[in-house]
Each structure stands twice: as C-alpha cells, then as structure tokens.
Amino acid sequence: MSTESTPHRFGTVALVGQPNVGKSTLLNAMLGLRLSIVTPKPQTTRHRILGIVTRPDAQIALLDTPGLHRQTRRALNHQLNRIARQAPEEADVLVHVIDGPKWNDEDEAIWKLLAPLGKPVLLAVNKVDKLADKTRLLTFAAQVTREHDYAGVHFLCARRGDGVAVLLDDIAQLLPEGEAAYAEDEFTDRSERFLAAELVREQLMLLLGDELPYATAVEIEQFEDTAKITRIGAVIWVEREGQKGIVIGAAGAQLKKIGSAARRGMERLFERRVHLELWVRVRESWSDDAAALKQFGYTD
CATH class of the missing domain: 3.30.300.20 (K homology (KH) domain)
Known part of the structure; x- marks a missing residue:
C-alpha cells in the first residue's frame, strides 16, 4: 500500500517492437490472463489493446500495439503502422521488445523512433529460453547500452512468465505519481x-x-x-x-x-x-x- 514516502503511481506503458517478438504474450503474462490473441504468425495484432495491471503501489495501463513493419502496400498496413507509431507518443514509459539477443536494422529504426520522445525506454530481450549460452546476454546488453540510452535491460521468457514480475516492478518505479484511473477489477477497456x-x-x-x-x-x-x-x-x-x-x-x-x-x-x-x-x-x-x-x- 502506498504511503507518504512511497506515493501511488499511475501511467501508460507502450509495448513496442517488430512483428512476432512476443509483445502480446508479454502483455498476457503481465495481466495473468489471455487478453491479446497470440499466434506464431507475424502481425497477429491489428489493434491497440489496453491491459490494466492494478497493484497496491501502482496502476499500469499497458498498450499492446501492432508490430512496426516496412510492408505498407495496403491501406491496412498503413493503418497498423500508424497505430504502432501513435501509442509511444501517448505513453509515459516505453518497453522495446526484441526477439532474443539480436539487434538488426529494424530494431535500430524503432530505437530512433523512440529516443527523440524523451521518455524512459526499457529494453525487454524476450525468448531468452532459446539461448543455450546465457553468458551472451550480458555481453549483448553491454554492447547495446553503450550506444542506446535505455533506462534498463530485462531478460524474459514471456511465454513462461520468467522475468515479468521484475519488469513490472521497474515499470512501476518509472511511472509518474497519480491515482488509479480504472476500477480495481477492470483488466481492459475493450468490449x-x-x-x-x-x-x-x-x-x-x-x-x-x-x-x-x-x-x-x-x-x-x-x-x-x-x-x-x-x-x-x-x-x-x-x-x-x-x-x-x-x-x-x-x-x-x-x-x-x-x-x-x-x-x-x-x-x-x-x-x-x-x-x-x-x-x-x-x-x-x-x-x-x-x-x-x-x-x-x-x-x-
């Protein structure tokens, strides 16, 4: 429970990343229920999905977004990219989700989209269970953070829930002070x-x-x-x-x-x-x- 020395916090958090890196799986793991649909196919998420985590110290409004992608031939693709780009502008904290300890041009483009916003950005390295040599994770984190000003780096297996509680703790500390905006039993604003x-x-x-x-x-x-x-x-x-x-x-x-x-x-x-x-x-x-x-x- 929040006190005068530990004020209650509230804010919006955008989960951002390429298609199929596990953003929806991460949202569901944070909520403890299946809100966002999940499939092995990229671009499963087509809408901005709000999931609400209510804790004694904070209420966290999580935004799952479509994966940012370059294929924009159809009007639908343009719309999905617009949704994915709009959510970070509205959020207080950003979580950049990537697929294991790999960094490519798409990840760099997403970082360049997020960095100018001047908001705390956490790097969530997902699917680390697939990596046999876990010592590579620290080397990778050191390399990425030398050139990118992340507020923190988290290693996750969202599918199993590994590392999710610690990530939520870190997010809560970065949120602005404020009262809860949703009822305690609400988990989404979607009908x-x-x-x-x-x-x-x-x-x-x-x-x-x-x-x-x-x-x-x-x-x-x-x-x-x-x-x-x-x-x-x-x-x-x-x-x-x-x-x-x-x-x-x-x-x-x-x-x-x-x-x-x-x-x-x-x-x-x-x-x-x-x-x-x-x-x-x-x-x-x-x-x-x-x-x-x-x-x-x-x-x-």
Missing part, C-alpha cells in the same frame, strides 16, 4: 464484442494457411446476453470468392472447427456459456478499402 471478434480471428490465424488469414476480417453482427447463454453472430470477411470455400472447408468442416475453438475461448474469457454462429462473406480487396477498414473497426 466483449471486440474480444469475441479477436478470438474468432485468432482461430483464423491458427487454422488457415500462411497467407489467407491476412485476407480475413471479423465483424460481430449479433451479441445478445440472456440469463443462461450469450448468443453471438459473427461474419468472417474475405477478399475473394475463392477464399470463401477455403474458410468453410469441405461440408463446412473448417468453419465448424474455427467456430468450436473460438467458442471455447470465449467461454473461458467471459466465464459463461456461449452460442456462436459464423458466416463467411466476400468484400473485394477490403484491406485496401478505407470504408471497409472503418466498418471493421480499423480506423478511429
């Missing part, structure tokens, strides 16, 4: 409708081929709570007629598999029974259509 759509999209990323998930979007058309069950109707949008059959599968088997897995995820998160219906529809080139991006919730 259950949004979370339901994300859970369907997670299964599309996991169960479909390498390219097809990027041509899909999910829109919730029905969300009705009753005393015994929540009824949800969702549309899976694809960009071409040929993709529709792939999502549905032979005799509807693929769509049934997607729906069953998504429904189980919803029931775990919402802690009640869910009846889920899915439909697949075509909207040509939706990912490069400003009106479609707005309809599917990808713009402000």
